[in-house]
Amino acid sequence: MSTITRMHGGPRMSQIVTHNGTIYLAGQVGNATDDVAAQTQTCLDKIDALLAEAGSDKTRILQTVIWLADMSDFAAMNDVWDAWVPEGHTPARACGEAKLATPDYRVEFTVIAAQS
Template sequence: MAEITRHHTNARMSQIVTHGDMIYLAGQVGSPEADVTQQTKDCLAQIDTLLAEVGSDKTKILQCTIWLADMADFAAMNAIWDAWVPQGHTPARACGEAKLATPDYKVEFLITAVK
């Protein structure tokens, strides 16, 4: 059976969990004082960093779930996403509106990838 490894763990969660070649990232949020454009950039930069830490990259993302605090921000978030995601490697994706941990968060990304 494949080993489960947890990275950046605290009492509540781990930022990265790996099981065999599978990689699960915790929900990534941006700077609370920023607009959705900057928060999206922050999230995607964090995703790049976390995936690199465990030997992967954005071309190996299998699935992405995106929560927006307000669907009115859908186009602004997608403008950043579309420039970041490598064409030919777009993952399965869902996006919906949800109340996030604090009203200051405008977007959150949840990623499943492989090594």
């Protein structure tokens, strides 16, 4: 049986789960008082740190799912995303609109990546 490793776990979820060389990150949100661009950058910074801790980086992202509280923020979020994602390493991606945990959250990212 292969090992499942859970990091930064609490009663509801773990921030990182690894299994068979694949990394699953919990949804990442920014600071609720920030605009969507700043929230996006905070999310991506968190993703960088969590992937590094799990033995990977953004060039190894397989899939990203992005939830926006309002699709009118799509362009502003993409401006930050496009500057962050490495050319030639764009993952499979989906983006949709959803109510997030609080009305002040504008964006949330989930990531699946391969370990290095």
